[in-house]
Amino acid sequence: MKPIISFDVDGTLVKPDFNELIWFDVVPKLYARKQKIKLEKARKLIFQEYDKISENDVRWYTLDFWLDYFNLEVKQEELLQRYAKTVILYPDVIPALDNLSKRYLLIVCSGMSREFIDIKLKRENIVKYFNHIFSAVSNFSLTKKEPYFYEKVCRKLNVKPSHLIHIGDNYELDYLIPKKIGIKAFHLDRTNNISKRKEAIGSLQELTELIEKM
Numbered sequence: 555m556k557p558i559i560s561f562d563v564d565g566t567l568v569k570p571d572f573n574e575l576i577w578f579d580v581v582p583k584l585y586a587r588k589q590k591i592k593l594e595k596a597r598k599l600i601f602q603e604y605d606k607i608s609e610n611d612v613r614w615y616t617l618d619f620w621l622d623y624f625n626l627e628v629k630q631e632e633l634l635q636r637y638a639k640t641v642i643l644y645p646d647v648i649p650a651l652d653n654l655s656k657r658y659l660l661i662v663c664s665g666m667s668r669e670f671i672d673i674k675l676k677r678e679n680i681v682k683y684f685n686h687i688f689s690a691v692s693n694f695s696l697t698k699k700e701p702y703f704y705e706k707v708c709r710k711l712n713v714k715p716s717h718l719i720h721i722g723d724n725y726e727l728d729y730l731i732p733k734k735i736g737i738k739a740f741h742l743d744r745t746n747n748i749s750k751r752k753e754a755i756g757s758l759q760e761l762t763e764l765i766e767k768m
Contacts (some may be wrong), residue, residue, distance in 0.1 A: 562722025650758035668692035
């Protein structure tokens with residue numbers, strides 16, 4: 555079986571602006587319009603309700619839950635599609651995926667709900683590069699990528715953790731945790747504060763070069 559490379563999504567394949575737009579701008583605007591109140595007040599009320607639901611509750615990450623919670627008469631899919639064009643890929647994504655997909659099986663391991671993942675992977679059709687897509691929220695009812703998440707992914711793929719390579723921008727969730735259970739992990743730091751650790755890289759181009767040397 556070909557080695558498997560696992561990718562995080564936000565901060566790795568796409569810029570994280572889309573999530574912030576939906577949760578902190580679009581939803582408050584819809585609520586303001588429905589309640590006929592000023593946006594500033596709507597935002598304050600929305601954020602107060604967000605805080606009432608723990609971030610350890612999978613409902614927090616489900617847009618359908620919030621649309622129903624605020625009685626907003628719009629479908630999740632329709633809303634996400636409306637803003638799909640605001641999803642921005644990093645410039646190194648397509649070249650790296652095109653190169654790596656010829657020799658490795660590529661998968662997605664994300665903490666987001668599947669609906670958010672899908673809308674992002676449809677951007678420039680990068681979904682075609684991935685053999686499997688795993689969402690902590692949608693597949694396993696987990697709110698983040700904890701060890702159990704990666705263990706479940708390996709079981710689903712019927713591979714040992716050592717057969718998996720994971721890349722992501724979150725130092726704890728994408729590097730420390732998968733590494734702890736035996737996955738070869740790389741921390742993607744797209745800022746100018748690149749760590750001296752050999753596992754820290756600044757782009758997916760660097761990932762391609764490192765994997766070729768393994």
